Amino acid sequence: MTVDVVLPCLDEAEALPWVLARVPAGWRAIVVDNGSTDGSPDLAAELGATVVHEPRRGFGAASHAGLLAADAEFVCFCDCDASLDPGLLPGLVAPVADGSADLVLGRRRPTRRGAWPVHARAGNLALARLLRRRTGLRLRDLGPMRAARREGLLGLGLTDRRSGYPLQMVVRAADAGWRVRETDVPYLPRAGRSKVTGTWKGTWQAVHDMRTVLDEPAIVRGPEAAVSPEGGFRP
Template sequence: MKAVTTPPQAVDVVLPCLNEAEALPWVLERIPPGWRALVVDNGSTDGSAALARRLGAEVVHEPRRGFGAACQAGLVAARADIVCFCDCDASLDPALLVPFVRELREGAADLVLGRRRPVHRSAWPVHARVGNRVLAGMVRRRTGLALHDLGPLRAGRRAELLALDLADRRSGYPLQMVVRAADAAWRVTEHDVPYLPRTGASKVTGTWRGTWHAVRDMRRVLSEPPVGAATPVQHTPVQEGRPL
């Protein structure tokens, strides 16, 4: 069988999914043209996987429950040089990732993050905001990075992300990515993105209990010692005019 090749300008978007059938059409129709949507089904019972496939997405099955498990499965399954991550609940528009990818290709950053800016008070419950603010402060102290959010909208290069050897398979995955990137002297940038009220109930921060579990997972990540000696990644900027 002939091996599948992926053009270097291609982009894969990892969409961790647990019962998001209601939001999937909105999310998938906003994937930029030419990019591939990887919907990682994390045990959905509402037909999300079948719907995603009908809508043209590639579906990856990850039976181990956990946000990190789904994200890592998508990263491993990706074939493009650049991999993006986005929630699958219609709270974030994947089209916002276009300038993130451009920044990577121009060699201006190694990891690009979206700082969520809620468009309405209902988009981000107060307990989730408080938890995020506390964790962001802890991250700044731990890494020295001037970050304000640990949001799920992000972009990086697949090979370098895999080399971070991320081990958390729960809510601490996004934080571990940032911490290990900082330890490796990556250039991490953050940009404001509009944050919309999600479709359906949150599996992580929809309740105080869920927020507490997320904070617990992330505190555990912050307590980990740096992993080995780090070498900054180096990329040659892509020539102007290359398509996204």
């Protein structure tokens, strides 16, 4: 079993040593630098990670660049800010590998007060309810820690390159009939300040991006679907 771990990165030099040390042995860490100015890409390379540069700003742009750079059978995604422990990823990969799930998400469980700001948690809860109406999935979190097979992810034809990327992955997986599960993972206070949900403005922008994803019409793909070289859907 081969596994690549995609780690979108924007100025995370403080967290990188801990995060990369927690990536399971034998798995490849792909750090996608999204315009860091604190030396993050050089540090990641020194620590043994594969470094990919994505000049287009956006969580989705960085995440998808990592997916395209991956070549393992399984791909995991994880934040690079030390709020989530990559050492727990085998527990997410296992149900995908044994065929009992197609996409597994880590449901964040804060370990202490302040680890998950109230405004960010409220936005996440509202989106989970909207997701249930749109897809029927009864998820309680839309967190960034997740695992799936690489070829399947490429076949979803993900197009969002902003904050809506994680939600679009779940929506299109549901539309494609994937079995989506979640499992509890501890959520730690992040290192540094969040670029997305650290402020009300950032949270509002993320919710706006995700509402746009929820408004997309369902895409029905038949068994003849293929994956383009760029990682998108081709009829």
